[in-house]
Structure formats: structure tokens, C-alpha cells
Amino acid sequence: LKLQFLYFIVLFSKHTYTTMPFTVCVASDVFGSKLNLELDFPYAPSLAELTATSEATFTSEANARRPGSPPFQVSKFHVVDAVTDDWVEVVGAHQLRHQCQVYAFQPHSTRYTESQGHIPPATKPRGGQVSSASYRGAPLSASPLPRNDHYSSHASSYSTAVPAVPPSMPIQMPVVTAVQGAPTMPDNAAHDEKVRILFEQTDANHNRVIEVEEMKRIMNLVHMDFSALTIEDLFRKADLDRDSVINFPEWQRFAELYPTLFDSMYYRLKSYWDLQASEAQVDAARLLRGQLEGNERSAKDAFDRSQVEAEDAGRRLADADRGAQDAAGRQRNAEDAARDGVRDVDQAKQNKADRERDLAAERERERQGQQRAQEAARELDGTQRRLAGAQQGLAEAEAAERRAAQALHDAQRERERQQALVDQASGDAARANDRHNQLMNEIPRSIEDALARLQAAEQALAAADARHRELGACAGDAASAAAEAARQRDELGRLLQNLRDRQEPARAAWLDAQRGLEDHDRAIAELEARQQQERDQRRALDEQEKGLVEQEVRLREQRESLEEKEGALRDAHNTFFNNATRTSPGRQGSRSPALGARSPVQQNYPPYGSKGYY
Secondary structure (H helix, E strand, C coil), rough: CCCCCCCCCCCCCCCCCCCCEEEEEEEEECCCEEEEEEEECCCCCCHHHHHHHHHHHHHHHHHHHHCCCCCCCCEEEEEECCCCCEEEEEECCCCCCCCCEEECCCCCCCCCCCCCCCCCCCCCCCCCCCCCCCCCCCCCCCCCCCCCCCHHHHHHCCCCCCCEEEECCCCCCCCCCCCCCCCCCCCCCCHHHHHHHHHHHHHHCCCCCCCCCHHHHHHHHCCCCCCHHHHHHHHHHHHCCCCCCCHHHHHHHHHHHHHHHHHEEEEEEEEHHHHHHHHHHHHHHHHHHHHHHHHHHHHHHHHHHHHHHHHHHHHHHHHHHHHHHHHHHHHHCCCCCHHHHHHHHHHHHHHHHHHHCCCCCCHHHHHHHHHHHHHHHHHHHHHHHHHHHHHHHHHHHHHHHHHCCHHHHHHHHHHHHHHHHHHHHHHHHHHHHHHHHHCCCCCCCHHHHHHHHHHHHHHHHHHHHHHHHHHHHHHHHHHHHHHHHHHHHHHHHHHHHHHHHHHHHHHHHHHHHHHHHHHHHHHHHHHHHHHHHHHHHHHHHHHHHHHHHHHHHHHHHHHHHHHHHHHHHHHHHHHHHHHHHHHHHHHHCCCCCCCCCCCHHHHCCCCCCCCCCC
């Protein structure tokens, strides 16, 4: 009887994660014909990685066809939508799928015009796929932000290097080929091989003999429900030389006596080691589940971090946008102030020109006053000469009065007239002198006032010019600050877009990790269910074997009892025959059956221990 049950061999190896390969078929127009290349990635690429790898590979293909060709550039991608079966623009890496078909559009120029045409089947690049630096693992980072203003402190505190999203991992159940100490036990093993394996497994201390405790251990290990007395009795039957150990020849003879017992022990031991391997596989799967849980937590943490970073980048982008708007407002105010400063400078220049004209006018008036003073001096001289002449005439008149009494009345009148002329001339001379003095006093004050006003105008012009230069510098600083704020806003915008591009793969990786964990739980449940099923089958087989083994043991005991009785009868027969021969002389010539000779009944059966015996 051969007992067989479900047995599976599993391969044991140290389990390591491997990344899931990802292939994208990229088609484009090269020298007027459609070229479709199959690009391989170790994991789902981002949009930037796909762009860089496509440009590098298509540039290599173009140079292979026409050396010196310009670099291949990608303006946008279109992909076939799985739902609508239409071409749609690729806006994020989440639209890419394994083995998806993508079309790369180039920027329109005089040397390139996109034309419709049939897309051929995808092929590997002739010159091999060219990997870009970003695809090989370099972080996708924006240019470093300067630290010279308020916004750089916020931007510098935010890492521009976007962490790589962990790729999706396939669920690969760890399997076990052998538990430590387990023998190789094939299903179709020969009888001698089974005997050898059982002997080696029973010989726990490897001294090439089996002791009674080792036999009890193997019986308990394979769940043979024998009592200690039964096991000791079986041990005594196997120990032919009665040295309290069973050597291999005795074990072989024992196996010939109890073939069913040995088959049962063999397959039960095989089932034991299979169960150990299955339990080891379940333990390894549970250990792997802890790793998968860690991966799922890592993926969730990465997704949460990407969300937090995206929200933080969004807030900083909003702050940067408001800062750029404020800087633009300050720039406009500075420009307005600079224009006002220019107007002030122009007004100061105009005021200075007016003061210069006033000074020139004052100097002209001074010159005219000096001319008038000179004329007044000449007039004073004439008046003094007239006064001297009048005085001389008065003297002559007085002399004439003395000489000519006759003409006294005329002389008096003439004297009165000349006196009036002298008084008038004296008054004119005094007035001319006063006028001359007044003019001479007014001229310095007018020039001093004009010079003071000119100096004030020059000082106002210098202040306005300095203010103009200061406002120009402020306007330049404001323009630089506005440009820097706009640049940082654009940097943060690109960074936010990159984070959003990474966020969807991170979410997909998290969901994949969750699904992988669920699949792994189902696989563990299936393993445990299969393990329980094997235990149930083993118990059922044990119940079936129990009756057969017990029957074999009882039959062997009965046969040994019969053999003992047969031996006793044979001894009695021989004794009787010998006695009869001695007392009956006529029968002395006949031979008695030899002691231990096989009876006719025994001759019809194969000898004990032969392979034909069951």
C-alpha cells in the first residue's frame, strides 16, 4: 500500500524587492516619416523624465540617420485615452500606463511641420536607448534661489529637489525549498530509499544506530499512536542481536516485516517536513507582510509629504505672488516718484535759469543805474558850474549894483532871479546827490539779493538732482526686486507643478502598496487555508492508515504466535518421531524431517522478509 497525499515543493531564496519594469511607446515625425520607439524604464517615469529620455533617444536616432541633425525637442505629448479611445494631451504622469502609446509633438518651425500619418509598430532604438541624467536618478531640482531678499528665505527653506517616489512593487510571495535539517523525500521513492531516509531521520545523534528513545521520538514525530510498550516491543523485534540498538541491516529486515508501517512513517515524515516548510513560508509571508506594511506606510508618508509640500508650495507661491504684486506696486510708486523727481529737477533748472535771468537783469539795472549815476554826476557838475556861474553873476550883479545904482531895480530883479536860479540849482544838486547816493546804495543790495537767489536756486537744483538720482536708484532696486519676486514666483510655480506631477504617482504608489498588502493578506489566508486543508487531509489519512498499521501489527503478532506454535508442534513431532524410532526397530531406516524444515503449507508462501511478501 502506497500512501500519497498533496505535496508541493517550494523554492527558498532570500526575498528582495525588484522594481516593476515600465515601457512607453513614443512615436514622432523624423525627417518626414513616423518613427515609433519602445522606451523602457525601471518604474513609471515622470513627465520630465519621459521628455528628457525621448529627446535624447530621438536625437540619437536622427543623428544615426543624418549626422549633424539638430537636437530633437518635445513641445507636448498626446496619449490614447483608455476610456474614450481618443488622443488627449498628457498633463501629468498619472495618464501614462505600461505599454501605452504616446505621440511626441515638436515645436513648429520652418524645418518641421507636423503631418498626419500611420504610426508603425514600436521597435527598440537602433542605437540603444539613451538615458538622460534626470532618468538615471538625478533629482529634478529647480535653479537655486538667491538669498538677497525677503522671499529667498522662504524659498531656500523649501527643498527644490523633489524626492523620488518609490516605484510600485510586485507582490512576490517568499517560498521555501527546504527547512533546515529536512531531507529530500520524493513521492516516488523506492523502498530501499525510504528505508535509508527513515533510518537517517530516526538516528538523531548520527551514530549509525537507532536507540529506543530515538524510535519513540520518530514515532511521536509522525504521530503514530502507539503506546510506549508497543514501541518497545517493536524495537525488541527489530533488535535481532539484542544489543539494545538497531543497526541498518536490522532496520532493513524490520522494514521488510512492516512495509505498511514504513510507508506510513515515510509519508507522515514527508508530510511533517512539508508542513514545516509551509509554516516557514507562512512565517516568511507574515514577515514580508511587515515589510509591505512598512512600504505602505512609507508610500502613504511620501504621499502625505507630497500633499503637505504641495500645499506649502501653494501657500508660498501665493505669498510670492502677493510679494511680486507688492514689489510691482513699489516699483510703480518708485517710478512715479522718479518722474516727480525729474519734474522737480526740471523745475529747479527752470528756477535757476529764472534766477540767472534775474541776476542778469539786476546787473543790467546796475549798469543802467551806474549810467544814470554818471549822468546825475555830470548833471551835478553842470549844476555846480551853473551855481558857480550864478554866484559869479551874483557877484557881478552886486558889483553892478554898486556901480550902477541906476539899474538897482533891474539888478535886484536879476539878483532875485539869479538867487532863484541858485536856490533851484542847489535843490537840484541836493536831489541829484541824494538820487546818486540812493542809486549807489540800491545797486549792491539788488545784486546781493540776486546772487542769494541764484545760490538758493543752485542749492535747490543740487538737492533736486540728488533726489532724482536717489529716486532712480530706488526705482532700479524696486524693478530688480519685482523681477526677482517674479522669477521666484515662476520658480515656485514650476516647483509646485513638479510636486503635483509627483503627487499622483505617490498616490498611485500608495494605492498599489495598499492593494499589494491586501493581495498579500489574501495570499497568506490562502496559504493558511491550504495548510489547514493539508492538516485535515493528513488527519484523514492518519485515520485510514491507523487501522491498516494496527492490522499489520496484529497480523504480524498473530503470525509470530502461529510460528511459535508451529515451532513447538514441530519440536514435539520431532521428539515423538525420535522416540518412536528408538522403540520401533523396523522404522530405523526412514528419515525424520529435519528440524526447522519448512512444512508443505509454508512452501506455498514466500519466505518472511521477501519483497513479494505483504
